[in-house]
């Protein structure tokens with residue numbers, strides 16, 4: 001049976017989370033202002049496209065808002081850095097590896 005990573009929910013053989021912890025690679029949460037004064041919250045620093053997509057899906061579901069993953073960046077609608085950080089921690093990311 002395949003082991004599934006609790007952080008990214010990918011099979012452990014393609015998961016890069018452990019490697020991330022070793023490299024101390026940080027996720028960076030930011031805020032961008034788009035046209036018409038709309039904000040998007042961004043997250044960068046994922047180890048793989050699969051991981052980024054998984055996180056985008058998770059945040060979209062938990063925040064009940066629009067979200068995408070493209071160009072190695074997760075974007076969710078609205079100004080919600082705190083909530084995003086909280087959810088990433090709930091998902092299993094280490095707080096010290098999240099730069100928000």
Ligand SMILES: [Zn+2]
Nearest residue numbers: 005008015017
């Ligand atoms: Zn993982």
